[in-house]
Amino acid sequence: MSGYHTRWVRPSEQAEDPERIATREALAFGKALYDRRVALGLSVAELADRAMMTEDEIECIEEGGTAPTVALLHRLAAALEADVRLTSGHDLGSVWFEAHAA
Known part of the structure; x- marks a missing residue:
């Protein structure tokens, strides 16, 4: 009996599903928001104050419950004293906040 191994492969139609993206x-x-906030040593409340948002809004974003918009990225980048960086793709690491150059 020879060995046969299978593996899960994501069907290509799921890879491009707009909901998944x-x-x-x-x-x-x-x-990205959580990583930058923690790097600055800010609490959720402190970031909410800086961004003129509520703590619930910040927590919702950090939990992945808010789609990024250009306006929201700009607002949070200003509050985090950072620039927004984007790469192609939609996975973790495709967006981050980078401290302003000194």
């Missing part, structure tokens, strides 16, 4: 983008956005 939006979910991955929201998660990447949330992780």
